[in-house]
Amino acid sequence: MNNTAAGQCRYHSDQSTRWYCRDCDLPLCTTCKPYADQLPQDVPCPLCQQPMDDIAVGDPFWCNPKPFVVYPLDRNHLIMMAVLATSVAVLASGLFSLLAIVAATAILIRVCFVVIERSSLGHVRAPSLTELADPDNLSHNLQFALTILIAAVPVGLGWIAETVLMWLILVPVAALLPAMLMAVVIDGNARAALDYRRITAIVRAIGAAYGVLAGACALLALATTIGLWLLGFVLPGWLLAGLAMLAWSYLGLLTARLIGHCLHQFRRQLEFGPALDRVTRHVLPQAEVHEPARALADASIQAIEGDVRQARLTIGEALVRHSENDDLNRYFDDLILESEDQKKYRNHMERRLRRLVARDQPGAAADLWLSNRKNLEGWLPRIAETRHHMALALEQRGHPKVAIKLLLRLPKTDPRYSHLPEACLEAARMLEQHLDDREQATTLRDWVLKRYPQRAEHWYEQRRQDAADSNQAPVNPAFQA
Incomplete structure (x- = not known):
């Protein structure tokens, strides 16, 4: 991770970095990105608009693969893999061979499910025996096992038909299996794993990272299958069975850890409640609350970095949806004033005053005009309707001379004004x-x-x-x- 990303926010030195843009080398804190950790979407950089890294969940797995590669080599995992491989090897040629394989597979599926569940919550430690035996999530575990069984059916049919066909089926199944398992963990039922719309939504939410994950799973599954197939020509059946169980156990634990990590890393995009609740209270704010706040924060950064034009565009886009937001309007007034274009500033104020009067807020229009009177250099609104209503409000605010001035300067022959x-x-x-x-x-x-x-x-x-x-x-x- 870049050292800058691990330090302090560029604009708030007393706060640590939460979001980091590698392209712009821009570290930001939660104040610079309000509500970002509560929204199920990417957090765009205010300068380049590319998604920022969430420092709280760490780097993508391919940036530092070593912890994931050694994760299955935890002592508890090694003991489990050794016991499963030995059991399958010893019983490979007996009457209980099928029973041993089914039992070993069921245990492995259970362990993989717990690994995904814990990793999705941000845990990096391997589960203990107590956590593996926890009965609270057994119902989800059955849905998880059913999903793996569904994915194994086409591979098995391909193996029965032809070995090459099995390999061709294995690759897409291995690539889609992570998304299917994520759907089960998020939704809690196997039906979600068969819903192509749900799978598509998961893939889109994760984006390019899912392509890396799917490619890694497909390559590992294909390499393991080919390796075991080649070893089948030289190794006895019992040894091959034990070795296969050992290899698939390692691959299953590695894949489970990667899937759990992706679930945790993209918890906001996937709206994965358990992980969100563990990190922060996940209460989605109303659009009229978070959209203006985010626009103001982004525009402030853009203005500080010298891109005032982009800051105006950011606030302008937010005003299209939230035209009555006082904070947005005030900041937009300041940005227009800083442009040092008096004509543009007056035209902007004309539109602002007209909107306020149209919303039956002449008092707000009068206050706005009074607060900007010095900057407007004696300018009066051109639209007669605006002047009329503002004058009445100005009288109530103790400015009768200004009110009279506005009324006396109304055009006497304007056909668009009917209240002369x-x-x-x-x-x-x-x-x-x-x-x-x-x-x-x-x-x-x-x-x-x-x-x-x-x-x-x-x-x-x-x-x-x-x-x-x-x-x-x-x-x-x-x-x-």
């Missing part, structure tokens, strides 16, 4: 109420009464009704005439 009379009457009310400018207020009212008398009457009627409901005096009692 009401906006002018609101401006007249504010002029009279806040600035005591009765002359300009009267001019505005006269203009509205002359062009939109019915709309003006309706507006004043609504105001009188609102005042009556709140036990206040009407705003413009002089209009009673």
Whole structure:
């Protein structure tokens, strides 16, 4: 493993590395990749978008094969293999030869199942006799044995028909067997091993690593079969039987360890609950929670590394799905502002304000405009509808002069804006109420009464009704005439 990967996070020196990109030499912690350990998917590098290594589960088995090769040589395993091989060799020519082979195979299957189960949970130590005798998982063990029996049937039929045919069948069966056994361990029944959709999903989730695993299993099975076939010409039957049991025991334990390791390494992609529960509480967060958080973290790293354009794209893609997320919008505002393109920044703010008003959030639009007023350099929203609703919200927030300014600058001939009379009457009310400018207020009212008398009457009627409901005096009692 790269030394950098084993050290500290590049952006949080007080946290250790959890995710590592070999191509970018980028070590990241769980803060840089929020919710990543809870999601059943690859964790992409924020810079190159390639899947990152999960440091918590170690390297792929082919990077350091020695621990896997010597795993079957544990003392308990060696004793078991010696006993099984001796039993089969001694009884190979007797009446109990078939019974000995069946019993030895059943014991080997049991041990392999326990090895897979323990390895999938992250254990690297060989199982003890107590763990092998644990009756809690015997039902799953039977499903596991049934799957191996199903896989052995075509190989046996090929051997009966022709030796070459058996070898041709052995290779694809050995390549598919790991996925079949994984399906049994994950789902707990043999039917999953025969479901091609389940097998396909497992292969896709593991990706290229499954190709290496399947190739290794197929080559080992083929090499063992050919070796035993050649030895059959020179060795007596009893010795060949014992040697075959020894070889298949070693191969079975090695394969079981590799399968368990892959289950543990790709536990998130496979949504393998037992392994996930052991590492972290596996509660899948809602998309509206984890997607914005991940986008913000990735965009922050991209911006730090100087790729501001990619950071904007990352936040923009997240905003397509979560347009109301305040954190995403605020960070996107900052990214646009840092581009030093005033026109682009104003166009962005125009869209933001319009969306807020359209969602009946004029107060949020007013707050956004006020907080960015300095950066906008006196700019006002171009869309009349946005100005109108923002002005009412600004008045409530104690900015009547700004509100009046917005209303007075509304276009008087915009055919797309149908609330101009009401906006002018609101401006007249504010002029009279806040600035005591009765002359300009009267001019505005006269203009509205002359062009939109019915709309003006309706507006004043609504105001009188609102005042009556709140036990206040009407705003413009002089209009009673």
